[in-house]
Amino acid sequence: KTPLKQAATSNSVLTEIQPDGQPLTTPTKPKEGLPAEPWTPTSNLKMLISAASPEIRSREQRRELLNNPNEVLQAKHNLQEHLLGEEYEKSHPSRKEKSLGLLCHKFLARYPDYPSSADNSYISLDEVAEELKVERRRIYDIVNVLESLHMVSRLAKNRYAWHGRHNLPKTLQALKKVGENNKYMQQIQLIKRREYEHEFDLDGDSKEGMPKSIVSNKDSEMSFVELPGMEFRAASVNSRKDKSLRVMSQKFVMLFLVSTPQIVSLDVAAKILIGEEQLEDLDKSKFKTKIRRLYDIANVLSSLQLIKKVHLTEERGRKPAFKWMGPDVLPNTQDTKLETSSTTCSQAFSEYISPKEQCSKNLFPSRGKQSFTRHPSLIKLVKTIENDRRKIQSAPTSPVKRSASTDQNLSAFPREMAQVPAIAKHQLEGQSKKEKENKMKLSRPALESHLPLPEVAPRPEPRGSTGPCQPAALTQTLGVCPSGHTSVSPVILPHPQTGVSYAIYLQPSQAHAVTTYSPSVMLQPLPCANITGIKSVNSKVLNPITTEEGDNQIATDDPTKSVTAKERPPTTSETSPQRCLKRSQALQEISSIKRCRRDAESLDTHLTFFPSGYLIPLTQCSHGSKASFSDKEKAEVCPVQHTAYGSPITGVIPVTGSELKAVNIPAFHITPLNIMLSPTSIAAAPVLGNSCLNSSNTGSAQIPSSSVLNFTLQHIGLIPAGVQVPANPFLQHMPASSQAENIIHSSEKMICKHPESRNHIYFPPFPLNESNFLSSLQPPVPKEAQEPQKVTENFFRTPGGPNTETPLSAKSDGTAGTSPGTLYIPQRKLEVSED
DNA sequence: TGATCCCGCCAACGT
């Protein structure tokens, strides 16, 4: 079969049954000579050029291109070069040229990342397929995952609306929440553990019953999780829900957002997605298929620069995996720095799905996991509504297609890129320009000087650079005590190393609650990221010395890092010290803790952590009322909409919010998605936004005040009125996001990108004052630059111990002295390497 | 080899 294809590609007429007998490159319906296809100049050229060593050449070219941060102009410039390179490449229609990834790039290039509400970009599958010269089928693959991210939405048959990345933040937030609710983190852990066990003891996992129970729970949840909330919409579109690429895509993304080192290996993802990887009844073929799908998804996500391929090197060998490169998903805003445009767009977006969304939400209590999920009739109803809307919307716009394409020319970069011949993906990846471009649009004054670096935008960078800082993963620490998971009252655990203590809330009813979804929700309310981030901050603050050491060590440990740092803009160096929580430090203090934490996590999924000083008894949470929640909701939305004015607490709220939701209103109809996209909230946003703005501005010019915090908390019902919560690093930081627009935007971005805290929020040094606050905003080293090419993460390393030290390793005795009931993760060396 | 993943058959849908 394939051979035939190739023949076709090679332009030979032998091709299959091409009715038309057209000398097409693709069996599809393309026609050559299409003016729109500069990058596929091709078949002819290919033919002409036989080929020497096209591949090599092309690659080299690619490299070059990659290296230099291509600018729009450059891209254009390159175009020509490419044509040549193209020719070469064409000679050998490498499979890569047809890769989904490349295709996706082309696809994305046609639309602006952040389309203004003005340009109504519509996507016509036919059109696109034709222009890109691919079968429609392929387009579906792309569109499907884009849909999962709400970057596009289906308007009607053959017709999609392009939303760009405007919704990304919200979507990601939603996904993260769902992911948390699904306890993906634990699941991942569990799977890993199992794999590990397998590695060593052939007899398999029967060891302790411990895992079993957890497993079962998870599984049960898993099976229902398929439609966390967002899927709803998608699912309704076509009932092939379950296995839908869309759903898979979302889940996949969730895994990243939830997992601590934001790295997910394919096999783990596949297992989780399959749901029941319970007994090793891993259907080989099923698994395989899943993996295949994941590749498809991964390709698209990679094109979106949300993830990037890496390899995990374990004892077992290399495992394909992907690392999250997208924006860190904070409970609140972030990334959506496009105030106005974003707002408008999001509104449009909400307009588009919200009705249905909301409707469905109301009809089906978000979680709807069990039984009733969505009754057909209801779905119908919802659908109807949606359809009506569609009709209304699509009708008038339909003819616009052309305009859209035309418009493309207008819109700077992206389009241009589109013109670029099939270039190496990598090069295209440089598309971060788009991001940059956008940034530019958003007047971002203040930090401009600092921000020149595009780090803001998730983007691949100079390959060669090695990250100075440790992978976020290592930084993560958490003082947790696995013991007594059933206690009801919070336990404050002093963190020996950092001196920071944590309050752990153990939910009483946990045990049985596991099965019930609502309770589970609160189990992992706090995203690791936050926790980590907090911790890091604290440690930094409290033990500046340690930090410094860390720095030094880092420098020492990783010469490359220092080098990289130099390469980086000056600004970087300044911040580097505080910014980087060193590996060494992390390793030591963390390892043990981490291990502990893991155990705790997997063991007792009901642990909730709060930084000390910010204890929130569950009981109090429980009095959150629907009303209050809605407020909260608004609050949450606010920041998103108005990037600039997030309420300081936003960061916190979401967490608590979910808890509240979970605790008080099990069947609460507000699902994560709802929260973020619901029209109501959005509508309210503006208003709230103002208030937020006022409060933050008023409260403290630049620095968030605890009063604001308190206010919010009270408002939300987290704390009773009158009670004052002292400002603490965590909260205090959050406000940062609500700083002056520009500053904030930049800072947030930076924060998000902070290499060390990639997976967490980057908290500026504790004693926050205006001056240091600002300094803390300094742009972190470009993510890429910092990211080590090869990182060895010893997740389970014991304090100070070398990789070899394996106290907990099950290797030796299978059980590794783990007490029954304790879920342990064997130590193992993980190496993350880029491709 | 194993990792990737293109390709396109064909079923589930929509109209």
Place this chain on the structure above:
DNA sequence: ACGTTGGCGGGATCA
């Protein structure tokens, strides 16, 4: 009945 979507997995490529 036909066109649109999109599971699925064989088997070619790539590394």
